[in-house]
Amino acid sequence: MGYYTSLAFDGADVPHISYFDIDRADLRYATKVSGVWVAQVVDSVGSVGQFSSIAVDADGNPRITYYDKDHGDLKYAAMAGGVWTIETADSVGDVGFYTSLALDALGEPSVSYSDISGGGLKYAHKSGGVWSAEVVEPGFPVGTYSSLALEPSGRAHISYANIGLQTLRYAVQDGAGWSLETVDGSGSVGYYTSIQLAGGTSPRISYIDIAHRKLLYAARGSGFNWDIETVDQVTQALFYTSLKLDSEGNPKISYFDNEKGDLKFADSAVHLIAPAGGERWPAGSAQKVAWTGIGPVEVLISQDGGANYIAALPSPVTDHEVFIPVPSWTTTMGRVKVRRSSPLSSSECRGLLTIALGLTSPWWAKTIDAVGSTGYNPSLRLTPAGAPRISYWDLSARAVRFAARTGGVWNFETVQITGGSTTPTSLAISAIGIPSIAYFDNAARQLKYAVRVGGTWSSEIVRSLTVVGDHCSLALNSFGSPRIAYYESSPARLVLAAQAGVSWGTEDVDAGTDVGLYNSLALDNIGYPYISYYDGTNHDLKFASKAGATWTVETVDAAGDVGSYSSLVLDAGRNPHVSYVDVGNGYLKYATKAGGTWTIETVDFGGYVDGSTSIALDGGGQPHIAYYDAVTSRLRYASRSALGWSTDSVDPSAGGGGRNSLALDSDGNPRIAFQHIASSDLRYASAAIELSAPATAVVWPVGANRIVRWEGTGYANLWISTDGGTSFQMIAPGLSGGAYTLLVPRSPSTQCRVRLQRDFPYSASLCESLFEIKASVxxxxxxxxxxxxxxxxxxxxxxxxxxxxxxxxxxxxxxxxxxxxxxxxxxxxxxxxxxxxxxxxxxxxxxxxxxxxxxxxxxxxFRPRKPLAAGPLPYRGGDLTISFASSGGAAGAPALTEVILFDLRGRRVRTIARGPYPSGFQSAAWNGKDEGGRRVASGVYFLKTVSGGHEQSIKITVLR
CATH class of the missing domain: 2.60.40.10 (Immunoglobulins)
Known part of the structure; x- marks a missing residue:
């Protein structure tokens, strides 16, 4: 199986292959559907299918020419609407060897082939439903290894071998006939030809010199001469060439090296290796540019995404690695290109570069909770104001926990101490900022839902289970009503729970052992549910949606063990976007559906991706994914632009990110909550500028020094508003370091806000509440x-x-x-x-x-005061207020001072005050009682003070 293969791609880059099943002598066809190869029999009548050649029309329908051995005919098969139609294109002679099929601009087929009964090289074309065949060059063995290419006008060019003369031949339509010539007559040449047209008209041919074991390449030169080059030479044989030209006419040839048993690939173009795109280049720095390919190249750089380039170096260079000076630009659309002038070839970096003065990585990370073993299965959401909120599992406390940053400070709450085994948590934030969490209480074997209202968490049972639970996902509809997707292992099924009023209802989505793992739920603006999940039995990524009374279930990707750790988000058009892991290959993959068709991309080919993925869309609908590289033990981040994917490391310390959750702020900057596996703590990473002070309502005096604090990297500008944020005025440019001491401006207002803004990459942070600038004292x-x-x-x-x-x-x-x-x-x-x-x-x-x-x-x-006074007098009850002077000690230190009540006999009745007092006037109170707490009798008493060697006394009268 798999002989005489031919490959073609449709407009969506889907591969289509025709081949001969040697065991059954059938023509077969295979293509990829939703990432899975699907094969079928095209023709099984007799021994059919040798020398197949495939082409795909504009509608994606395959066409195949091949040899019918039993009848010696050239056959043609065409698919339309999923049905194959088979017809005989030529039956004169023993025809159909070495077929080469091409479609013209109208989609009509043309084919070159050999008649081994003596007819030589033939050419057939179908027009108006009728096949016509003609002899291009007669004779045997003429026409072997034929290869056909058509000009846009439909004019045919054919390369082929005259095996008898051991020459490479070339034929081109010339009016009503053919113009024939020998390209290479050096002997033992012309084997395994493949032809392409440069510029749509100029022939290029790859072929084999079988005697000298060379791969050769022939190009039509000036004056109708042929320029022939040796591409490769080995000690044994070379076979099976296939030639393609890139958009600049550079040849690329695949072929078989029999000496080593290898499939080989030859490429004449230059290819940029670094930068790949996504890098951050500080203006004025020197950065590496590397490429492959032969010949001197110009190194060019652009600040507008490649629309315009300037030379990065003064002259072309032949080294394959150079360092270029980065211009003093400020742009997020930088791009690098290498260009060879002869033969022309150029290559650009796939993604865009960010260039700015003092540019550094925007990422910063900090530990949020390090008490015990914690941070498992975090779920991150941002409030409408952009403040982060995180739910997670604390293994040490066996509790579901909630972290919220308010006023620049992280605060922690215990939602429920559940006991039992680890549970996933899924957090949602309502439109008015109310958090809610779905989780499993595995000690009680219950799925629960908790909501925080008025500063207090309350939880309710969604469903009681027969076994411990795992894999749940929470979403809120536009009314704030919760929906929870979860996997129930007994009975094995994927379930959706919905709250209606005060009760919960459930419905089955899909069933089967391990069907519904790693589920991720999203609701559209109408409230219809969409769920991505892993089918652990078949190792597939699946997707379920409900836009009416019934669920529609699809297999999205079945190519290997795929679909674990899925994460789902919907765009504005309700199209799903899913990130997930290809466990078998260790790849990060991404799937999206538009117009009823799933498109699958591999984001990270590193081979080491494992652990959770989390996806979010920016304002332009582009996906961003947080994921984990198991080999480097690092959290990584992938973002997609119009030019493709770029990836970046987030947390520089190893051991972080196996469980993560991503959210994008209103500026498109990523925030990630993750567990650091090595230390079992909860961490928070951000690529944004985030203000921490001023955080709450405060008063700033005009002219005072106040500190503005933030977390984030790069240079930022500080702005202030006195109208609640309607307009801002810059007060300090180019700040870095996380703190700035501000001299409060003369702008009194009760409606003040501070904004810190970084231009590259853009991020702006507002203080959480209004504050006052006060001018008065x-x-x-x-x-x-x-x-x-x-x-x-x-x-x-x-x-x-x-x-x-x-x-x-x-x-x-x-x-x-x-x-x-x-x-x-x-x-x-x-x-x-x-x-x-x-x-x-x-x-x-x-x-x-x-x-x-x-x-x-x-x-x-200044008014003098008596050193000892009391009132009201005479004393009749209540408190007697006493004012007394204290002299103070040496050097202004407090001095021991006493206030004492004596009777007429000089006996101490009560010590009213005693202690060290500074110099000045003090006050004390007497409640009319003696040292024993008894009321004193009516009569005359003396009040005396002793302080620093000074004594004063007055007489008081008590009346009962």
Whole structure:
């Protein structure tokens, strides 16, 4: 099986193969359907199918020419609507050897072939439903190894061998006849020819010199001469050449090396190896460009995606690796190209480059929860404001946990301590920011749903199970009602649960052992459910959808062991996009469906992909995938652009990312929650700029220093708004390092917001709530008190904002009707001792902010006070308020001070206050009781203070 093969691709790049089943002597055909090879018998009447040649028409229908050995006929098979039609194209002679089929612009077939009964090389064409055949060159053995190519006009070119003369021959239609010539008459040549037309008209031929064991290539040169080159030479034989030309006319030849038993490939083009696309190049740096191919090449660079290029080096180079200077550009559409002028060949990098000054990786990662063994099966979602929320399983606590970042701080809550085995968690956030989680309580063998309302988690049973559960996925419809897809192993089935009111209903989606593993649920805008999942029995990726009363189930990919760790998202047109793992090959794969057809792509061919995948779409509908490389033990990230896929490492430390969850913010920047396997902790990675301060409603005094904090890499600009975010003004460009001390501007408002914006890659972060910029200074306290036992005044003051947010204070003094004069210049002190103060002296306080603005706060008047006073007197009950002076100790230290009540006999009745007090006036209260807690009797008593060697006493009267 598998002889006389011929390969063609349709417009969707789907392969189609015709071949001869030597065991059954049948013509067979194979193609790939949804990633799976499907084969069928085309013709089984007699011994048929040798020398097959296949072509595919514009509608994707295969056409095949082949040899009918029993009748010696040239046969032709065409498929339409899934049905094969077979007809005889030529039956004159023993015809149908070495067929080569081509379709013209109208889809009509032409074929070259050999008549071994003596007719030589023949050519047949079908027009208007009728076949016509003609002899191109008669004689035997003429026409072996024929290969046909058509010009856009339909003019035929044929390469072939005259085995008798051992020459390579070439025929081209010339009016009503044929023009024939010998291309290579050196002997033993012309075997296994393959022809292509450069520019649609100029012939190129690959063939074998059988005696000298050479692969040769012939090209029509100027003046109708042929230029012949040796491509490869071995010590034994070469066979079976197949030639294709790229868009620039460069030949590519596949052939068989009998010496080593190898399939070989020869390529004359240049191919860029690095950069691949997706790299970040700092402007002004030197970066490597590498390629394969022969000849000097120009190295070019573009900042507009390849529309326009400039030379990266002053002259062409022959080395296959050079370092080029990166221009001082700022672009996300950089591209590199190498170009050889003769023969023309060029190659561009597949993806785009980001170029900017000081550019670094946008990724940063931090540990969120490292208490015990935790972080299993995380699920990440962003609130409508872009704040991250994560659900996960804490193995040490046997609990479902929830993490939320608020005000730049991560806060943690226990949703439920379930006990039992590990459970997946699936988190959803409603349109108003309410989180809910689906999970299994495996101790109770229940599927549960929890929601957080009013700061409290409450859970309910969705379904009781007979065995422990695994694999569940939660989604909310437009009304906030939950839907949960889950796998139930007994009985084995994939189930969808839906909440209606206060009750839950379930329906079976698919059934079978291990059918429904790694399920991922998405709802469209109408609320219809879509589920991707793994069929563990057949090792297939499957997809189920319901847009009415019944489920439609499809096998998306059945090529090997595929479909584990699937993740599903829908685009705006309700088209599904699925990421998943090809376990057999260790590939990351991606499937999408549009127009009823699934398209499958391999994203990462590394061969080491294992663990969960998580997919999200950006605003342009392009997919982004988080996944895990098991060999390097690293979390990776893949993103797709119009030019293809690019991949990147996320967490530089090994051991992270086996379980991950991806979300994109409104700017398209990825955020990923993942478990670091090596340390069993929960981590959070982000490629965005994320502000952490200011985070909550605060007041910023004008002229004060305030710190803006963030997490993120690269250079960012700081902006401020005083109208709630309607407009912004830049106040600090080019910031990095995660913190910036800001001098609060003179822009008072209660509607302030801060925005930090990075241009490349773009990311903007707003503070979580409004805050106030306040221009005024409030006077909290301002006193001028006598200095106990010494004379003069002690002036003290306090303000809001305090001295830490001001440039300082100025204090002035006025005596009597005189003018105020300065006694303190700009100072950060909050006290002033004036030994010369007299009663009535006034003091005026002025605050100065960091911008130099002055605020006169008030006036305090110095009034003498008695060193000991009490009231109300006479005392009749309640609290007696006592004012007393304390002298203070040395160097301003507090001094021991006592306030004591004595009776007329000098006996101590009560110590009312005792302790170290600073110099100044203090207050205390007496409740009318003695040391034993008994009410004192009516009478006359003495109140005495002792402080720093000073004593004062007054007489008080108690009346009961």
């Amino acid at each position: 409030d006077l909290v306290a301002f006193r001028a008190d006598p200095v106990p036992y010494e004379g003069g005044a002690l002036v003290t003051w306090a303000t809001n904002p305090g001295v830490g947010d001001l440039a300082g204070y100025r204090l002035e003094k006025a005596v009597g009707s005189g003018a105020f004069t300065s006694v303190l210049g700009l100072t950060s002190e909050v006290t002033y001792r004036d030994p010369g103060a007299i009663p009535g002296t006034q003091y005026r306080l002025t605050a100065v902010n960091g911008l130099g603005d002055a605020f006169v706060l008030g006036v305090a008047t």
